[in-house]
Amino acid sequence: MTKKNWIFGRNVIVTGCSTGIGKELTVQLVKKFGCNVMGVARNQQKLDALKQELGDKFDYRRFDISDEKQWFDFSEEMRRTGYEVDVLINNAGMIQEFSQYSDMSIETVRKIVDTNFNSVIFGVAAFLPQIKKSKFGYIVNISSASAILPVCGETVYSATKGAVKAFSESLAQDLSGFGIGVSCVMPGPVKTDLYKTREEGDGNAKKDYELVEKIGITAQTAANRIIKAMRKRKRRVLIDTVARLMDFGMRVAPTLTQKITCKAMKAACYYVPAFAPVFKEQIEQKEQIKLELKERKDNMYSSLDDVPQRGAFAKE
Numbered sequence: 001m002t003k004k005n006w007i008f009g010r011n012v013i014v015t016g017c018s019t020g021i022g023k024e025l026t027v028q029l030v031k032k033f034g035c036n037v038m039g040v041a042r043n044q045q046k047l048d049a050l051k052q053e054l055g056d057k058f059d060y061r062r063f064d065i066s067d068e069k070q071w072f073d074f075s076e077e078m079r080r081t082g083y084e085v086d087v088l089i090n091n092a093g094m095i096q097e098f099s100q101y102s103d104m105s106i107e108t109v110r111k112i113v114d115t116n117f118n119s120v121i122f123g124v125a126a127f128l129p130q131i132k133k134s135k136f137g138y139i140v141n142i143s144s145a146s147a148i149l150p151v152c153g154e155t156v157y158s159a160t161k162g163a164v165k166a167f168s169e170s171l172a173q174d175l176s177g178f179g180i181g182v183s184c185v186m187p188g189p190v191k192t193d194l195y196k197t198r199e200e201g202d203g204n205a206k207k208d209y210e211l212v213e214k215i216g217i218t219a220q221t222a223a224n225r226i227i228k229a230m231r232k233r234k235r236r237v238l239i240d241t242v243a244r245l246m247d248f249g250m251r252v253a254p255t256l257t258q259k260i261t262c263k264a265m266k267a268a269c270y271y272v273p274a275f276a277p278v279f280k281e282q283i284e285q286k287e288q289i290k291l292e293l294k295e296r297k298d299n300m301y302s303s304l305d306d307v308p309q310r311g312a313f314a315k316e
């Protein structure tokens with residue numbers, strides 16, 4: 001028996017199991033590895049269909065993962081009913097419409113932070129006591145390649161995924177002494193419904209889904225590679241070429257890579273309308289911005305001696 005076989009027959013929680021990567025992880029864990037998967041999502045119809053497909057090795061609970069109380073109620077219920085959790089896969093997440101940060105409502109910002117990051121820290125807090133008791137304890141957090149190269153127009157999404165990455169890497173060190181592994185997965189584009197259900201969508205979301213369709217890997221491939229990495233207990237998991245290229249660029253020349261990415265997106269925004277809201281103002285007001293930047297020079301102090309003595313807070 002090889003070490004990689006630790007995964008066979010484990011009890012696993014998968015969030016976001018109703019569709020996309022989470023659904024594929026669930027299907028493969030049940031069918032290929034005989035795991036018992038307790039899924040979490042909200043869409044009743046999709047969950048029922050999955051139950052129909054997978055039978056007794058799958059069950060689910062419907063709740064909003066951004067709600068701390070629901071996580072602790074859920075873990076208490078699992079403890080009471082004797083479902084001994086070995087593995088927690090924090091997969092569920094959402095993305096924002098490409099936009100300037102100043103155009104986002106604070107409600108949307110909070111929702112993305114709660115769904116993508118707070119859910120992860122709640123889930124780990126709620127289940128860590130049970131995972132520590134397991135002989136096969138393992139945690140997988142699905143971050144994003146935008147945690148490596150934060151993407152233009154995706155400030156909040158990138159920030160939440162960066163937070164998941166930092167949390168996972170630190171947690172992996174915390175838990176290594178207990179024999180509990182932590183994988184942080186940072187996928188590039190995957191062909192799922194993620195982009196179709198963007199927050200604050202104005203129709204552009206569907207159009208940039210076409211780009212993901214062209215360059216993304218399938219959810220099946222993503223799930224397959226994630227499980228492969230879990231079996232090897234890999235901490236840092238890149239599953240596609242786009243993510244690897246982003247990683248390479250950020251290692252070799254981080255500032256240049258960010259500048260080039262942003263310039264490329266700006267240049268492409270006529271062909272990928274989803275990018276347009278990020279650059280619209282800049283393009284429309286190009287001349288005005290140029291003028292203002294030029295004026296900036298005239299308003300600069302050339303040395304400390306030129307700075308007025310009285311500061312902005314001085315009373316008249």
Ligand SMILES: NC(=O)c1ccc[n+]([C@@H]2O[C@H](COP(=O)([O-])OP(=O)(O)OC[C@H]3O[C@@H](n4cnc5c(N)ncnc54)[C@H](OP(=O)(O)O)[C@@H]3O)[C@@H](O)[C@H]2O)c1
Nearest residue numbers: 016018019020021041042043064065092093189190192194
């Ligand atoms: N697709 C990509 O290109 C890509 C790239 C990098 C990273 N990722 C990450 O991969 C993960 C999975 O994404 P995906 O592409 O598979 O997306 P998806 O197809 O949209 O699936 C998202 C899943 O999360 C669940 N979910 C969302 N918000 C939830 C909430 N508040 N409470 C409970 N469940 C919730 C959804 O279920 P219900 O609607 O039934 O609640 C659904 O099952 C996400 O964390 C995403 O950020 C994806």
